[in-house]
Amino acid sequence: MANVQVAVRVRPLNERETKEGGRIIVEVDDKVAKIRNLKVDDRPDSFGDSREKVVAFSFDYCYWSVNPEDPQYASQDVVFQDLGTEVLSGAARGYNICLFAYGQTGSGKTYTMLGTPASVGLTPRICESNCVAFLSFSFLEIYNERVRDLLKQSNQKKSYTLRVREHPEMGPYVEGLSQHVVTNYKQVIQLLEEGIANRITAATHVHEASSRSHAIFTIHYTQAILENNLPSEIASKINLVDLAGSEKADPSYCKDRITEGANINKSLVTLGIVISTLAQNSQVFSSCQSLKSTANTGGDSGILVSPGTSSRGGSSQRQSYIPYRDSVLTWLLKDSLGGNSKTIMVATVSPAHTSYSETMSTLRYASNAKNIINKPRVNEDANVKLIRELREEIERLKAMLLSFELRNFSSLNDEKDENLKELILRNELKVGGPSIISRSRFELPT
Ligand SMILES: Nc1ncnc2c1ncn2[C@@H]1O[C@H](COP(=O)(O)OP(=O)(O)OP(=O)(O)O)[C@@H](O)[C@H]1O
Ligand SMILES: [Mg+2]
Incomplete structure (x- = not known):
């Protein structure tokens, strides 16, 4: 059993926010992120205002990437040293791993997951450190609820829509997705760049290079080892996910942007429902486990509880149905969310007061995800x-x-x-x- 690990990363104020006189309302103190509501007045005569001025959330990691001069500044390398290392060590032990970035549009998801040529992000760094292993890759995007292969050979101009199927043991997979075997880092970077160039981005009113699709970069990691003097293999799957950004619909957008936005929001809403249902179920499960252990260690209740019910909660404490299939994104990530996978979420936020409600909702979302308990297993030969x-x-x-x-x-x-x-x-x-x-x-x- 392992809880989903959650990190928060705060990016610098962008040009637009600086021009608008953006005030910084987020702060980070070790593993705690605090957000200030400037509308709540702390004068004594504001008595009766029940809203909290500062709300604090605790996470597994908090990264302050606002100002490089700041002593607590978290660079791409600092983020890699924590999260990338966690991914690599899990994969080397035979676990499936999923690392995904979530946050408002323009908050730094793509910067964190992929980076820029001048400031390389998590995915290329993870690939670079993986070179001792035998690797193959696939790279797909989910655009308007359809799956496209980002690495299909360039002579096939037609954009293919691939089908998602479900294997009884291996879980959901994409039929016909191309797999690419690489032997060195240069080949990985070429593939990554090809995929990124094929991905759909567009200018929106908040972000001129907004990712309009969810991208999943999958590394099939295989390492030869000797176990008890016998040749063996450690095999695992690493899913690195850069989600499309959540945003409010703008009526001035053209039809394409509105359709995209509606589909992005639909899958993010489903992701939110899946995360909160899993979190609730994990809490039901752990309260059942603790009741069981109380009963087994001679506690005074003496009632044995099965994982679907509780002695106190009755039917309201049953495990709820998880709507993975309501969006392609959640269906494909089924195993990563609440399944056989170690999962890490990076929630990216803007520090500006103009993004207060979006940042608050991202922090709540991330805080909820922390409660999910997965059941990762080593993929043994x-x-x-x-x-x-x-x-x-x-x-x-x-x-x-x-x-x-x-x-x-x-x-x-x-x-x-x-x-x-x-x-x-x-x-x-x-x-x-x-x-x-x-x-x-x-x-x-x-
Ligand atoms: N930690 C950071 N340090 C410096 N610049 C950053 C950081 N995070 C983001 N940026 C910059 O902010 C802009 C928006 O970031 P990014 O493209 O990663 O947003 P996004 O969350 O992927 O948005 P969308 O959901 O629209 O795709 C980019 O120009 C990026 O280089
Ligand atoms: Mg992006």
Whole structure:
């Protein structure tokens, strides 16, 4: 079990905000982000105003990227040292990982996830540090609820819409999405640049290079290892997601911008519902777990509780249905949200007073996401798992045989002893047998 890790990053005031006399209303103090409501007056005669002047939220990480001269300034490298390292170490241990950026349009999602040529972001940095492993990539965008491959060969001019399907064990996937094997960092960067160039961006009234689609860059990470002197593989999937920005509809926009905006908002609303339902379910689940442990440790309730119900809450505490399929984005991220994945969310915000309501809503959203509990599992190589289990069985049988011999060494029960010996021998043959170990993709052909 692992909670979704949540980071908040505050960007500098932009040109427009500075021109408008933007005042900084967000501050960061270690792992706490505070937001000030300038409309709430703190004069004594404002008695009766129930709104809070400063609201504080705590997170796993808070990054102050407002002013490079500030001692607590968080550069792209600082963010990578925390979040990128977390992604890499999880993938190296065999976990699936999802890192996604969420926030208002123009708040710094693309800057954080991809960066600029002068200031490289998380995705290229993660790829660069991954070079010891065997990697393949895919890069897609969800635009107007349709999936497009951002790395389809350039001679195929037609833009394809790909279908999302669901594998009973592997979960949702995109049928026909191209996979690209790379052997060095230069190839990764070429692919990334190609995909970014194919992605749909447009000028909006707030941001002249606004991402109009959600982009998912997936790294299939495979590393050859030796486990108990046996060749094995660690395989995991890293999803790096740059969401399109949430924004208010502007009636002066053309039809395309309005349709895009409506679709972006639809999937972000669904993402919000999925996140809050998962958070509620995780709370129900953990309160059931604690009730169970109270019951098991002799607590006075004495009532056993199953994960769908509680002794106190009754039906209101049931696990709620999660509407993953209501948007393509949430369907594709199903496994990353509440499934077999370690998940990190970066909430990006503007520090300006003009963005008060958007920043407040992002911080609330992010705070909610912190409550989601996932169930990440190590993706273990099936052959290695079998061998490990057989070895454990051999050790257990050997221990049984030893204690049996010690107990009966004066009057050995030959028949039982022979049976145990034969069982051990059969397991040892299976473990050592060459047919069990498939060739690793890293072994050279003989
Ligand atoms: N931490 C930061 N430091 C310096 N500049 C930043 C930072 N974050 C964002 N910016 C700049 O702010 C502008 C908007 O950022 P970005 O494109 O990342 O926004 P976005 O959240 O992806 O918006 P959209 O949702 O519209 O795609 C860009 O010019 C970017 O370079
Ligand atoms: Mg963007």
